[in-house]
Amino acid sequence: MEHFEVNYDGLVGPTHNYAGLSFGNVASLANAKASSSPKDAALQGLQKMKALHDMGMKQGVLAPQERPDTHALRRLGFTGTDAEVLYKAASEAPAIFQAVCSASSMWTANAATVSPSADTANGKVHFTPANLTNKYHRSLEPETSGRILQAMFENSRYFEHHKHLPDNEHFGDEGAANHTRLCNEYGHAGVEVFVYGRHAFDSSKPAPKRYPARQTLEASQAIARLHGLSEDNTVFIQQNPDVIDQGVFHNDVIAVGNQNVLFYHEQAFADTDTKLAEIQKKFGNEGELHFIKVATDDVSVEDAVSTYLFNTQLITPPNGEMTIIAPTECEENPRVKSYLEGLVSQGGPIKHVRFFDVKQSMRNGGGPACLRLRVAMNDEEIAAANQNCLMSDALFDRLNQWVNKHYRDELAVDDLKDPALLEESRAALDELTQIMKLGSVYAFQRD
Ligand SMILES: NCCC[C@H](NC(=O)CCC(=O)O)C(=O)O
Numbered sequence: 001m002e003h004f005e006v007n008y009d010g011l012v013g014p015t016h017n018y019a020g021l022s023f024g025n026v027a028s029l030a031n032a033k034a035s036s037s038p039k040d041a042a043l044q045g046l047q048k049m050k051a052l053h054d055m056g057m058k059q060g061v062l063a064p065q066e067r068p069d070t071h072a073l074r075r076l077g078f079t080g081t082d083a084e085v086l087y088k089a090a091s092e093a094p095a096i097f098q099a100v101c102s103a104s105s106m107w108t109a110n111a112a113t114v115s116p117s118a119d120t121a122n123g124k125v126h127f128t129p130a131n132l133t134n135k136y137h138r139s140l141e142p143e144t145s146g147r148i149l150q151a152m153f154e155n156s157r158y159f160e161h162h163k164h165l166p167d168n169e170h171f172g173d174e175g176a177a178n179h180t181r182l183c184n185e186y187g188h189a190g191v192e193v194f195v196y197g198r199h200a201f202d203s204s205k206p207a208p209k210r211y212p213a214r215q216t217l218e219a220s221q222a223i224a225r226l227h228g229l230s231e232d233n234t235v236f237i238q239q240n241p242d243v244i245d246q247g248v249f250h251n252d253v254i255a256v257g258n259q260n261v262l263f264y265h266e267q268a269f270a271d272t273d274t275k276l277a278e279i280q281k282k283f284g285n286e287g288e289l290h291f292i293k294v295a296t297d298d299v300s301v302e303d304a305v306s307t308y309l310f311n312t313q314l315i316t317p318p319n320g321e322m323t324i325i326a327p328t329e330c331e332e333n334p335r336v337k338s339y340l341e342g343l344v345s346q347g348g349p350i351k352h353v354r355f356f357d358v359k360q361s362m363r364n365g366g367g368p369a370c371l372r373l374r375v376a377m378n379d380e381e382i383a384a385a386n387q388n389c390l391m392s393d394a395l396f397d398r399l400n401q402w403v404n405k406h407y408r409d410e411l412a413v414d415d416l417k418d419p420a421l422l423e424e425s426r427a428a429l430d431e432l433t434q435i436m437k438l439g440s441v442y443a444f445q446r447d
Helices: 026-030 038-054 070-075 082-092 094-099 142-152 217-226 272-283 301-307 328-332 334-345 379-384 393-406 413-417 419-435
Strands: 003-010 058-062 112-115 125-129 159-161 179-182 191-196 234-238 255-258 261-265 290-294 313-315 322-327 350-356 372-378
Touching: 003 038, 003 313, 003 379, 038 058, 038 350, 038 393, 058 142, 070 082, 082 094, 082 413, 082 419, 094 413, 112 372, 125 142, 125 217, 142 159, 179 255, 179 261, 191 217, 191 272, 217 234, 234 272, 255 313, 301 328, 301 334, 322 328, 322 334, 328 334, 328 350, 334 350, 372 379, 393 419, 413 419
Parallel strands: 003 058, 125 159, 191 234, 261 290, 322 350
Antiparallel strands: 003 372, 112 125, 179 191, 255 261, 313 322
């Protein structure tokens, strides 16, 4: 049996915009109110997916969500026709209105936590959508994420789906952005590393002071229990509270793992030596485990946050030469560029670097790694998954046509209350569910 890592990238939704919604995420605040290009953003995302597909990777697509979310506005007491609901919310509660317009489901690293079958007690692939409680605009995602994931991985012989954790900050969960998996081969049992920002039930423990810690230890432990992971293949590490206060709002802004490599900044974790020793012990001695530490003297936390050096994808193409997929911001920063040149020329496990323009996403604080959800599967599981969500030359052409037909070239914050945008968005998503054979996953299709 063969084993693969499939990267499911989020398709950028038709309301992609910059609203400054994420306190603690430096790029989101810096670009608040800039006008956006939903079409460019969606096409940029598709280019990246196609490039990885052309490198021989298994590449998937995850559908966006329905925005503006009129159902969320009705729940908050806005009434009338959809156009009236939009108009009243935009004029009476503009901040809430902007939140329900966000296309933030594009960052699918936050859609769910996934444990491959090799790690779980019942031998199935487990999915738990992230509740994303820390930000209102993101807390609107989990129900629909759950429905989309079920439509993509339907066969209960191979796949098990859990409900998102309780919608409460005590169980704040941000999904795979705070989770990585180390293994010799994708099909071997791996060590699942959960990184949390604070303890919810013990206020004596260290926590960030300036910006929120979005993930709690208790949430990570609950996911590990739900997925049937064992103590022998799980490690919980606290993120260094000081780096959260410098804008590292998820672990995937300061560390990334793939197979037997953990690439991390020296300030990423609290209690680093003890925790890396625990990872090494649980990984075992069967194969070599590489810890690639980046020193502050080589790359500062500030440079890591502005270039997203660690929000890169570390992938293993079929030729086995591990490659780093980096945003062009890394190429434009001389210190980070020279670090990466050194990294790939020193004979270590990472052999190549490739730069991608994902600026439309970067301006909201989302790099290449934020845009993808990893699902490691064997060939039988891949065959049991929804084939219409896997990238191919035909799907690439079809989705490009779909974006060009439905998406606007430019969107300003003021355009969001235009009822025509809601209609355009619903028409686009209705067609998409047919292209990707998802069924009626959106609220507007189920009313
Ligand atoms: N993993 C990357 C997630 C980025 C995302 N940004 C946002 O939601 C910004 C949206 C805005 O500001 O319009 C977040 O912070 O959760």
